[in-house]
Amino acid sequence: MTVSVIAPARLLAALESVRDPELDEPITTLGFVASCTVSDSGDAQVRLRLPTYFCAPNFAFLMVADAYDAVSALPGVRTTEVVLEDHFAADAINGGVAARAGFARSFDGEAVGELHELRADFLRKAVLAGTDLLCRSLIATGTEPRALAALTIGQVPPSPELDRLRQRRAELGLPAQDASPLVIDPRSGAAVIADAMPLHLRKAHTTRVSIEANTGICRGMLRHRYATSGLGEEEQ
């Protein structure tokens, strides 16, 4: 059977949905996509690269597995191959993802479980960082920090930052409706009360600074390692 030819742009668009779980940014804009191609018969191949040879294998595995899922879900894709390049655990990761073996089987004896909890931990950090981003702009335009405790998501003007925060909360199964409180504890989902707000926001800010500083280092290391830009890479 012949299937319609898939434009490489659609492949890249699918990869935009894959994020580095630690940095909470798409692997495309980070420059991690070395190439992506698809043949006339629907065989897709993606090559990924990371800032160092020793980047943490658990996060690397998640990105390769997520890229595999995103590409193979595209209509018209017949086979999918995702290859991580230049990484100490590339064989275990590439082979494990191709065999759909899961993390624990791919790293036999070296891991006891899958990566759901790790991913959730980092989504919670992303929620905190996103809360800081949004609340800082509200405070800058006159909202008192303590007054944030009384606000719901629906009371905040729409913005890309709000959409993103909502999406991260929904991924964690946390309240993300218009009537949900704007500031919540990302572990319990409970609203943060006014008295606890200053410390909560302080910690949220530190979390964002940490993620952004790490992203800066990762981008710098990647630039040193590879002379060419990744597909969809955006300078920052």
Place this chain on the structure above:
Amino acid sequence: MYEKDGEKFFVVDSHMHYWNAAPDNWVPGAEQYAKGWIECFHAYQGLGPPQTHWSIEHFQKYSEDDLMKDVFENGHVDVAIFQPTYLKEWYKEGFNTTERNAVMGQRHPGKFRYNTRWDPRDGDEGLRVLRENVERYGSKGCKLYSAEWNNGSRGWKLTDPGAYRYLEACQDLGITNIHVHKGPTIWPLDKDAFDVSDVDHAATDFPDLNFIVEHVGLPRIEDFCFMATQEPNVYAGLAVVIGGLMHARPRFFAKVIGELLFWVGEDKMTFGSDYAIWEPRWQVEGFVDWEMPDSEEFSDYPRLTTAGKKKILGLNAARLYGIDVPAECQLDAQLVSGA
């Protein structure tokens, strides 16, 4: 010592190395790891100013003369603390061992302190070697790299029962400074290898030991800050913060320093160049010149005074290691009373 505008800074480089990562030291069969490791370090050097970059060949193996020139003659450092990293599965003689450091350092009396290391997976034999190193080299501190590979194991935690035996031995032997460095692998691999909560437990259980978390827990600065603010004996080692961010990402550098000043404070932050990843000269000079930016973005951070810079660049580490500081470099009475 570094002098600027009449102010004298006593400089302790509390985290630096003398390594051999050239191909002659690579373990057969593990060449890709040895090569990958040093190339990764070399990429970090790329975050410093271009005029301080080295060729990979020079970076793999530099000489004693290079080190003395870069660190002391040009680098303003008064005393440097060697932090060994063994990695013997990848480097035949180790990446930089206590012994390699000491053999070199002993030709330059007074310039160095020799930290040693341990790995709880080495059991009783490791304890024996630890005792021997302390006797031989007078180590007051040790460097722990918990992501080191060892006989099929990919790493360990400070809370492992074996590690507590070693921490107890450190107390008995007069080691007071535990430099902790997290890396990308640990057992089990599905957990976050950079998690610092084990340091939290150990610091609580060993209140007489100081825990200097190198690279301020990067990439988990936030977890490190929330932990360090609660533990009086936890310090922030600035290696990588200054070298990796001050030149390459000045805005993030200011924010990270601001966070550390807020949560940890200038009395518990120590300078380390991470030589030979970066030369100390530009780091010391740049840090002395550095000011927290004035814009709104940085308005809720504490400011760093000249006295604070003196503490971070040398006085704090001098206190941890019992290093004598010349009177001219100490904080003057006025500053001390105002601190």
